[in-house]
Amino acid sequence: MNSTIHTNKMKNFSNTIQILIALLISISTMAQQTPAPEQNETISIVGGTAHIGNGEVIEDAVIVFDNGKITYVGTDKTQAKGKQISAENNHIYPGFIAPNATLGLVEIDAVKATDDEDELGKMLPHVRSIIAYNTESKIVESMRPNGVLMGQIAPRGGRISGTSSIVHFDAWNWEDAIIKEDDGIHLNWPSSFKRSGSWYDAERPFEQNKKYDSEVENLITYFQNAKVYNSDEKDLEFEAMQGLFEGSKSLFVHVDGEKEIQDVISFKKQMNFDQLTIVGAYQSHKLAKLLKSENISVLIQRVHSTPTFEDDDYDLPYKLPKILHDAGVLVALEGSGSMERMNSRNLPFYAGTAAAFGLDKEIALQMITLNTAKILGVDNQIGSLEVGKDATLFISEGDALDMKTNKLIQAFIQGRNISLETHQTELYQRYSDKYDD
16 A cells, blocks of 8 residues: 555656656747847948838948947948848848837736736836836747837836836846836826727727816826925835926827827926827827927827727728828837737838828838837937947848738847747748648
8 A cells, every 4th residue: 555655656756857847848948039149240231222211212232330330321332341241132121119018018918927017006107117028028039020129118007107118129138128218107198088888899889088177187286296396205206207307208198089189288288398209199180280380299009900980081090100290290100909019010010001001111111210219219329220320120031011021031139140030930930841741
């Protein structure tokens, strides 16, 4: 009897060891690619079509970078130095930037321990998303094969969600990933209407929010109190907001309705903010001229969306970037919404859709490169292929805004030759080999 019990214990122990070994192996095979080493030699990309990111296109281009910075952009092949990479018949682009993203904050929606996008509370300007950013996220890794190499990592929830930071997508830790720390505060503006009924009912009606005026007044009071904050009385919330009044931080207001956008414009005037960006902006086309006159930039909601209201044009989400651009508004594209983290990799194809609905293709490219960098306040460092900026760029076999032909050959982040392998490319190769046999 004792011998049987002992044998069973040994079997259970052996099974446990096998499971642990299998788990460790699976974890090691699922880990993100090791960050690339620092650039240690001059690199020149010769030939190909360079899409600068500012609307300019250079054929048969030469791009040189050293120590992570671009040192030459032009057509003079005598400027090519160091290691030369041929890009003949290919296209060269600046790395794409995903603003208002929750990449690295949530890995698996159904597993609470991996969800760090939100905190308890309503007014949370002092919550910093960068602290929770996971550089080893498999989702973040999967952005790179489509050319999405950087992002603004923003929190969610509450009336004031917290503070975002801008990172690149190849780093050991969040400190290494930072491009700009604590760039802005995210405010969810109240809605004057809300939908009743269950969230899954597409036909549920809109109802007036009777608390709207008081919610706006409470916000104004909160910001006024923050503006006159006395640092002698320590308050983490108000202290985090001082950058808004000093000009070192931007205010990102998440708002969609026409009335609400009008109220945000009045709020900007009242608080005298220099840097305010509207995020989402579904009905912003109705106030385009006013947004231009007030120097308010816009991060347009995911282009791959359906109209919200019955009387909206079927293609309103697709043509909204062109409408605002034609009015002179500084516009960039963002991808928040359902399954937003995995959909962030489609950022270039949002721009491609905007181009298909009337926008010039190089202008559409600007909306995921230089325009985004301007809105985020980092256009002196990233967003275009210009001398002195970070060598964060990639080479594609085809049009990077086209889902069919965008196929990256090589990509660099701050001059470092990064891996384009992910768990998805591994699965692709595995099943390609299987069915090729």
